[in-house]
Amino acid sequence: MRIPGKEFLKVKSKALSITYLVIPLIVLLVVLPYSSIQTFASPEEEWTICGVPRGDVLIVQTEAGRVVDPTDMNFWKPANPTAGASGVTLAIDELWKVNCTVPGGRVEGWLAEGPPEYSDDYSIMRVKLRKGIYWSDGVEFTADDVVFTIKLHLEDTRLSWSGLVRKFIEDAYAEDKYTVVIKLKTPSPKVHLFFSGILAWGTLHIMPKHIFEKVEDPLKFKFFPPVGTGAYVLKDYDPNGYWWLWERREDWERSVIGVVFGKKPAPKYVLRIYYPTYEKRAMALARHELDFGELPLEMVDQIRTGVFPYAKTWYDGFPYVWFPTGDAGPCFNCMKYPYNITDVRWALTLAVNIVEAYTVALHGMVHLAPIYGAAATPFLEPIYAPKLLPWLKNFTLPGDPTYKPFDPTIPEKFAEWAKAQGYTLAGTPQELFGIGWWKYDPKEAEKLLKKHGFYRDEAGKWRLPNGELWTIRVMYPSGWHIVWTRIGMAVIDQWKKFGIEVVGESVDSPIYWSRASTGDFDVYIMVPFGGVIRDLWRIWYNWHKMFVKPIGEVAAANHIRWANDRFSELLDELAKIPPDDPRVIDYGVELCKEIIKDMPHMAWSFDGKLIFYDTYVWEGWPTAKNPNGFPNYWAPHSWEYYTIWRLKNTGRAPSTEYGKPPKPPTPAIPKEVTAAIKTIGETVATIQTDVATIKEKVSDLSGKVDALSGQMGMLTAAAAIEGIVIIILAAVLVMAIRRRS
Structure with missing residues (x-):
């Protein structure tokens, strides 16, 4: 595919001018219908997402795109896109986390009870594990799981972390039920960092021995549904690879997050969803059906001027964005x-x-x-x-x-x-x-x-x-x-x-x-x-x-x-x-x-990302003024550790745990939005003939509504039809701009 060069990115080019004009206009088209009704359910209906009350679910964007096989959650398989997209790290865990809110970073125990204990010559690493942690199927997490994970990586060179394990580790054994002894090939005082979660970077997660020991080929095994030590289990997923719904364990206190913090994560459910277009993300944000994600940089003015009144960004002033660590x-x-x-x-x-x-x-x-x-x-x-x-x-x-x-x-x-x-x-x-x-x-x-x-x-x-x-x-x-x-x-x-x-x-x-x-x-x-x-x-x-x-x-x-x-x-x-x-x-x-x-x-x-939080349902998010966590929405094992257990429910959405709120007031439409829509209407009126030329495509697009709603799962047919209208209006706007230029 050949990409236009200077024609696309020239500072004062027509194409760029169109981009910066059309995107905000499309946003207004998306937001306006929802600004007046907020898409709250009528008194006779419940506001639900994937069949669960809106106030019970934290909705987080996934960045990895649609995946072909949403059931392949084998995190130890090289280059497995589902592992990153699905949010499976809400279920599986590592021995340590690196707390990056501390200057220079600090290794803190996760599945491990505390820091590793090295011998004087750094040839042996002893790991003491936390007690009282159980896999989500009820089996207790013990030293046998850690030993099994290491030995399997020593034996099978195809696994993601096999190269590093084989280079540094000679053997591992369980000294007792909660103590692992790891013999190193060469003295090294930092092998534990391979078992430590560091924001978005990969780490060697611990395998459930009682699951994988029965598997003939660990690379062909899909690990579905996943069994983990985390606070969440998979409840539902989209067979087309767009979303995964995770439910908080009933025995959450026996999960690692329950043992470490002793506090129940506020969201009963976590939804990881991929929106293939920014228009759909804006639509979801306007409906308060996307709590945590990313928008195009051109939309910063819409956020800072209050088009999305509950949306917050990392910085209050320019550049507004969060700068990830890559x-x-x-x-x-x-x-x-x-x-x-x-x-x-x-x-x-x-x-x-x-x-x-x-x-x-x-x-x-x-x-x-x-x-x-x-x-x-x-x-x-x-x-x-x-x-x-x-x-x-x-x-x-x-x-x-x-x-x-x-x-x-x-x-x-x-x-x-x-x-x-x-x-x-x-x-x-x-x-x-x-x-x-x-x-x-x-x-x-x-x-x-x-x-x-x-x-x-x-x-x-x-x-x-x-x-x-x-x-x-x-x-x-x-x-x-x-x-x-x-x-x-x-x-x-x-x-x-x-x-x-x-x-x-x-x-x-x-x-x-x-x-x-x-x-x-x-x-x-x-x-x-x-x-x-x-x-x-x-x-x-x-x-x-x-x-x-x-x-x-x-x-x-x-x-x-x-x-x-x-x-x-x-x-x-x-x-x-x-x-x-x-x-x-x-x-x-x-x-x-x-x-x-x-x-x-x-x-x-x-790469500056216009990360947003919608504070309508959940609050307590980290910002530049309160950097107690990091908005790496694409890496659940980072925001789970820093953020998820700090969130608080606002009580504005119906919930089985936080009650049913009164019907919210209907917000007024800002005058500037009304003026913008009036201008758009005048433009559309002048090019009705252009609409006629694309009218034939409407029936073809409408025929795909069922497939679209099936892919998106939680989007209603009405939202899909609205998407078609937006596409048509966007095309109309582009034609109008070209005509005037």
């Missing part, structure tokens, strides 16, 4: 020519005007990540930035020792842009936008390429040294991760402006990760070097050269196939240092330098 950007296939050349990767970096790209693609809502996960996160920036900034300012390119590529003034440029749009900043430019990024310097980029025989033809297009047209394939999400999608389209635009032929490949989630793991890409958009704890070894070990596989073979980690000897040596040395040793920071600094020098991944920024 440094999103283009990742190079370092095993594939010419991206295996460091100068080429740096040339492509210097060919990007980051201010132009991000003010267009992400509306300037970014936190730059020039030194990757370490220095760019709010967790670690105070630790790493002071040590790296002086080096960055004096850093010269490996391929041109006379050239300094770092530009510390870029945050001020973003701040100036935001103020020019009329926004009030929520902090200083450095606090909000980071410490800087790389210069935009096409001349230096050209110099680096010509050094390796690249040249421009008569049309200004770049050619490979052998004379072939240089064509870059950029793989990005097909909409299931909108920020990555926009970054992909923005980098395509930037490189096209530089004279490179670029082909965009929009790919669905399951295929995306499959292609990434086998190296079937030139460049793809991803988050490789995130960071939330000061010891970077746990997260960055995935980029050790030991994980590099030939193109075509599945790589469990290091999909970019980057083999840096010094980086791997540093990781091996860091593996021997305890996480609380101050030296881990010095090693982190050196690891950052190696990545910067090699540039295997062009870390653009921490």
Whole structure:
């Protein structure tokens, strides 16, 4: 699929103008019908979601997209999309959690009673488990489950965590019912971090021995319905792969969250749902049927001006968004020519005007990540930035020792842009936008390429040294991760402006990760070097050269196939240092330098997400002013730990546990909304003939209502029909705009 470049992302292009006009208008069309009636049920009806009272259910968006097999919840199977989409981590657990609200991160016991106990020489790790935790089918959780999980990963090399387990662990046995002894192959004081949940990053969850020991092939086993130690069990799901409904265990006090906190999670149910379009998300938010999710950045004005009166964002002022802990950007296939050349990767970096790209693609809502996960996160920036900034300012390119590529003034440029749009900043430019990024310097980029025989033809297009047209394939999400999608389209635009032929490949989630793991890409958009704890070894070990596989073979980690000897040596040395040793920071600094020098991944920024909470039904959400948790809606094992047990029911929606509220008042329609609709009506009246040309499509779309309602499960046929009307009106608006332009 070829993607338009500068025609799409040009700052003052017609297409972008249409995008920024049409999206808010569609939002108004979506919201207005619900602003007056709030879609509350009539007195004769109950307000229910998936058959349960609205006030009993917490509704959370899933980001992974629709999945083909919603029943495959085997979390230990490599690249299983259902494991991430379904919310199965509400049921299964790890030994430890890393509390990232503590500066630098702190490991706290989860299934484990407390921190691990290492022998003096770090050759043995002893783990004491909490007592009184039971699997959801009534079987007690014991040391046998932990031992079984480790041994199975030692035996079966196909499992996701087998490589790391086999590298570091020699054996494990149960010393008693609640104590596990793990023998290590080589002394290491931080193996426990592989068993620790760190926000959105994967971890080795513990398997129920009594389930998996009866399984002939653990990779073919779907683990459905899942049996876990968490507070929730699966109640229902959509066979089309759009949603999963989880119910709080009757014996929740015997779940890990019950044992740890001694407090019942307020939501009786948790619904994980995928809305394939932002229009549907806005519709659900307007109806108070989506509590926690993400909206397109263009809708920030609708939130801050009160179109969604109960919606809250992370920041009260610009940039409003939550900056996750992953440094999103283009990742190079370092095993594939010419991206295996460091100068080429740096040339492509210097060919990007980051201010132009991000003010267009992400509306300037970014936190730059020039030194990757370490220095760019709010967790670690105070630790790493002071040590790296002086080096960055004096850093010269490996391929041109006379050239300094770092530009510390870029945050001020973003701040100036935001103020020019009329926004009030929520902090200083450095606090909000980071410490800087790389210069935009096409001349230096050209110099680096010509050094390796690249040249421009008569049309200004770049050619490979052998004379072939240089064509870059950029793989990005097909909409299931909108920020990555926009970054992909923005980098395509930037490189096209530089004279490179670029082909965009929009790919669905399951295929995306499959292609990434086998190296079937030139460049793809991803988050490789995130960071939330000061010891970077746990997260960055995935980029050790030991994980590099030939193109075509599945790589469990290091999909970019980057083999840096010094980086791997540093990781091996860091593996021997305890996480609380101050030296881990010095090693982190050196690891950052190696990545910067090699540039295997062009870390653009921490991808700002317009995360919203709808506080109509549930309140107590974390914000920048109250950062007692993190809004990683895509990773239940993070917000379950920090947030779910802190939520409080407002009593505004009918509930079996919190009562039935009085009928809410009917809100008035804002005057500005009425005026906007009047304008839209006038526009529609002038193009009735255009409506006639698409009238034939209505019957075809109407015929799909049943299928649509079946896929969405909880959406009514009326909502589906409304969706059709919105599509038609959107098409009408686009035609009107084109006509006037």
